[in-house]
Amino acid sequence: MAKKKAEGYLSGREARRISKENRRITNEFEKQRKRKNVPESEYLTQMRDPNNTVEFDNLHTYFFTDAGTVKAVDGVSFDVPIGKTVGVVGESGCGKSVTSLSLMQLLQRPQGQVVEGAIRLNLGDKAYDVTKMPNEKMQNLRGNFMSMIFQEPMTSLNPVFRIGDQVDEVIALHHGEGKTKEQIAERTIELLEMVGIANSRGVYKMYPHELSGGMRQRVMIAMALACSPRLIIADEPTTALDVTIQAQVLDLLRSLKDKINSSIMFITHDLGVIAEMADYVVVMYAGRVVEKGTVEEIFHNPAHPYTIGLMASKPVVGKQVDKLYSIPGKVPNPINMPNYCYFKDRCEMCVAGCEGEYPHEISLSPTHKVTCYRYYDKTDKGGDR
Amino acid sequence: MAKTEKKAPAGNKIGNLAIDNTFTPVTYDPQYILMVNKLKKYFPIKGGMVSKTVGYVRAVDGITFNLKRGTTMGLVGESGCGKTTAGRTILRLSGDKTGGQVLFNGQEVYDLSPKEMRAMRTKMQIIFQDPFSSLSPRLPVGEIIGEAVREHNLVPKDQFDDYIDQVMDNCGLQPFHKDRYPHEFSGGQRQRICIARALALNPEFVVCDEPVSALDVSIQAQIINLLRELQEKYNLTYLFISHDLSVVEHISDTVGVMYLGNLVEYGATADIFRNPLHPYTKALFSAIPIPDPGAKMSRIVLEGSIPSPANPPSGCKFHTRCANCMERCKVEAPEQKEIEPGHFVVCHLYDK
Numbered sequence: 073m074a075k076k077k078a079e080g081y082l083s084g085r086e087a088r089r090i091s092k093e094n095r096r097i098t099n100e101f102e103k104q105r106k107r108k109n110v111p112e113s114e115y116l117t118q119m120r121d122p123n124n125t126v127e128f129d130n131l132h133t134y135f136f137t138d139a140g141t142v143k144a145v146d147g148v149s150f151d152v153p154i155g156k157t158v159g160v161v162g163e164s165g166c167g168k169s170v171t172s173l174s175l176m177q178l179l180q181r182p183q184g185q186v187v188e189g190a191i192r193l194n195l196g197d198k199a200y201d202v203t204k205m206p207n208e209k210m211q212n213l214r215g216n217f218m219s220m221i222f223q224e225p226m227t228s229l230n231p232v233f234r235i236g237d238q239v240d241e242v243i244a245l246h247h248g249e250g251k252t253k254e255q256i257a258e259r260t261i262e263l264l265e266m267v268g269i270a271n272s273r274g275v276y277k278m279y280p281h282e283l284s285g286g287m288r289q290r291v292m293i294a295m296a297l298a299c300s301p302r303l304i305i306a307d308e309p310t311t312a313l314d315v316t317i318q319a320q321v322l323d324l325l326r327s328l329k330d331k332i333n334s335s336i337m338f339i340t341h342d343l344g345v346i347a348e349m350a351d352y353v354v355v356m357y358a359g360r361v362v363e364k365g366t367v368e369e370i371f372h373n374p375a376h377p378y379t380i381g382l383m384a385s386k387p388v389v390g391k392q393v394d395k396l397y398s399i400p401g402k403v404p405n406p407i408n409m410p411n412y413c414y415f416k417d418r419c420e421m422c423v424a425g426c427e428g429e430y431p432h433e434i435s436l437s438p439t440h441k442v443t444c445y446r447y448y449d450k451t452d453k454g455g456d457r
Numbered sequence: 458m459a460k461t462e463k464k465a466p467a468g469n470k471i472g473n474l475a476i477d478n479t480f481t482p483v484t485y486d487p488q489y490i491l492m493v494n495k496l497k498k499y500f501p502i503k504g505g506m507v508s509k510t511v512g513y514v515r516a517v518d519g520i521t522f523n524l525k526r527g528t529t530m531g532l533v534g535e536s537g538c539g540k541t542t543a544g545r546t547i548l549r550l551s552g553d554k555t556g557g558q559v560l561f562n563g564q565e566v567y568d569l570s571p572k573e574m575r576a577m578r579t580k581m582q583i584i585f586q587d588p589f590s591s592l593s594p595r596l597p598v599g600e601i602i603g604e605a606v607r608e609h610n611l612v613p614k615d616q617f618d619d620y621i622d623q624v625m626d627n628c629g630l631q632p633f634h635k636d637r638y639p640h641e642f643s644g645g646q647r648q649r650i651c652i653a654r655a656l657a658l659n660p661e662f663v664v665c666d667e668p669v670s671a672l673d674v675s676i677q678a679q680i681i682n683l684l685r686e687l688q689e690k691y692n693l694t695y696l697f698i699s700h701d702l703s704v705v706e707h708i709s710d711t712v713g714v715m716y717l718g719n720l721v722e723y724g725a726t727a728d729i730f731r732n733p734l735h736p737y738t739k740a741l742f743s744a745i746p747i748p749d750p751g752a753k754m755s756r757i758v759l760e761g762s763i764p765s766p767a768n769p770p771s772g773c774k775f776h777t778r779c780a781n782c783m784e785r786c787k788v789e790a791p792e793q794k795e796i797e798p799g800h801f802v803v804c805h806l807y808d809k
Binding site: 163164270284285286287314315316317318319320322323341342343344345346347348367368371372381382383385386387388389390392393395396397398399402 | 535536537643644673674675676677678679681682685700701702703704706707730740741742743744745746747748749750751752754756758759761762763
């Protein structure tokens with residue numbers, strides 16, 4: 073992401089100055105986060121709507137690199153309602169994963185920092201602002217209230233430990249009090265059965281390399297579900313899998329979601345998967361949300377040129393086209409973002425207003441929001457932020 | 458895998474070791490650039506104290522198809538079904554074949570001497586799956602693309618630079634990219650470099666091994682369009698290996714569906730997608746997610762996972778997961794049959 077353009081050449085002195093400055097900023101953030109015995113009142117907050125599991129409110133996550141500050145997430149707001157699935161779509165590098173990592177507080181430190189905004193997490197009787205929480209408290213949230221299924225099942229399991237030991241560890245860490253080893257192992261085997269592994273006792277003793285990709289992803293899901301989290305973050309869980317296995321994993325996620333009544337934040341670039349899984353869709357581009365709405369609104373009535381382009385560039389079975397549409401140009405350099413609409417240089421539907429500053433959010437319906445000048449005249453100028 | 462093999466009873470071992478290598482040789486038909494007949498590639502499993510062969514992984518177990526000049530054949534299937542091995546075996550990139558024939562322009566590829574093979578390599582090229590690991594990080598892009606051209610003396614020395622510029626331009630790369638290194642490029646650009654490297658030799662036949670799987674949707678479209686443009690321009694023939702069925706449908710003229718080393722169905726793209734015959738093909742196509750939230754899906758979910766190719770099921774290899782399994786399927790392996798013109802299927806259901 074910190075790729076340097078030829079024209080963006082930095083002298084050694086300049087780079088040293090930036091890196092010194094960065095260290096000053098990041099040290100400040102790190103100090104805040106490493107404090108011990110922080111009173112709960114500091115990160116206690118109120119949900120805007122108690123029916124949401126998570127609310128992202130104007131989140132800014134920056135990476136302070138030696139080549140400059142990368143605004144990976146630059147003002148992202150959306151909600152994940154309880155019991156629903158929210159799909160986050162976008163190209164790689166658009167900040168999908170960084171958004172979820174900000175929520176988990178698993179950003180690459182110290183370069184990556186949440187500099188502004190709030191992520192409110194609903195714990196039932198109270199709500200926490202994750203961005204203000206110190207490191208030591210996060211441990212209780214990760215795994216218990218939210219957990220993550222990572223992209224590559226091949227690389228996210230530890231190759232030198234048995235499957236059983238890896239799942240046991242999660243349970244022992246979070247729900248292990250007063251349980252014997254045997255009880256934990258029983259629970260692990262139960263989980264492995266729940267995710268559809270037939271030979272669960274055999275798999276318990278296996279190493280990751282003995283399993284196929286689909287099986288490994290099931291193990292990852294079992295680990296994520298070990299403590300019945302309220303929120304499952306699935307970061308491209310099926311990208312590395314075959315369609316048949318993908319279908320199995322999606323079915324599994326859907327049925328498990330209903331079983332433990334949790335929400336899913338589903339990150340992917342596969343629009344077909346989104347259409348099938350999600351209730352709400354958030355389309356991201358270059359660190360910002362360009363469009364959000366219910367799945368029907370986004371697919372039947374896409375409003376933002378980027379969303380329209382994304383839909384057109386995916387070949388669909390049964391629809392013969394001569395040439396696929398491809399969005400011209402490429403994503404702007406994240407270090408030096410323009411001050412107009414980020415998509416303007418690639419947009420084929422520009423209107424006069426596009427010359428101005430970055431557009432604000434326009435409501436097309438109570439749930440359907442779009443950030444584009446094309447819709448300015450359709451609502452009053454003020455918008456409804 | 459070797460472990461389970463060792464435990465198998467002795468009789469089974471001998472059964473595994475015998476290679477059935479009977480096939481009727483085909484005669485060359487000039488309309489086909491590539492004719493593959495009962496091609497087999499087994500990898501030996503070594504075990505025991507003296508590392509003797511205790512079994513075989515039947516990666517490619519007798520595939521037969523013909524490929525017309527200037528067309529694209531898509532090869533689809535789950536991972537581990539032998540798609541990639543098939544592509545590599547056709548190009549003679551993974552040692553010796555185990556059995557069968559590969560006729561490229563009527564010439565058996567495996568009969569060539571090493572020297573003749575070197576010359577043949579310029580005619581058949583491959584684009585690898587992962588553009589992040591298939592480019593040498595230590596060579597500038599111009600060198601990556603030009604290395605083979607220089608090696609084969611395809612162009613005179615004084616025209617070399619212009620030739621490389623021309624190739625790069627065809628693939629959507631700028632001349633000033635020549636001195637850059639692969640890490641300075643994005644995924645889509647790297648894939649363009651891989652394509653330029655393959656096309657610099659003026660090949661007739663290119664194996665595209667999942668060329669767009671590692672790319673974003675919008676970049677995918679660019680690369681697919683590029684591959685099609687180049688095909689029209691140079692009358693290229695592609696073997697397009699992919700597990701993304703919508704991409705395969707878009708780019709291919711014919712499609713082959715592989716399961717556990719066998720080609721279970723093969724025919725024109727429209728026939729296969731409109732009227733899939735083999736139960737596996739049906740299940741595979743029903744699993745494609747449709748980007749329309751209102752779409753009704755009647756998904757056939759396959760139970761279990763793909764069996765081990767080291768110890769494949771008897772009879773039809775798909776019978777362990779097939780919904781229409783009959784007694785006969787468990788003992789007798791089906792033969793390839795032509796159901797409609799150019800549409801072949803390997804299944805007992807269509808015997809009458």
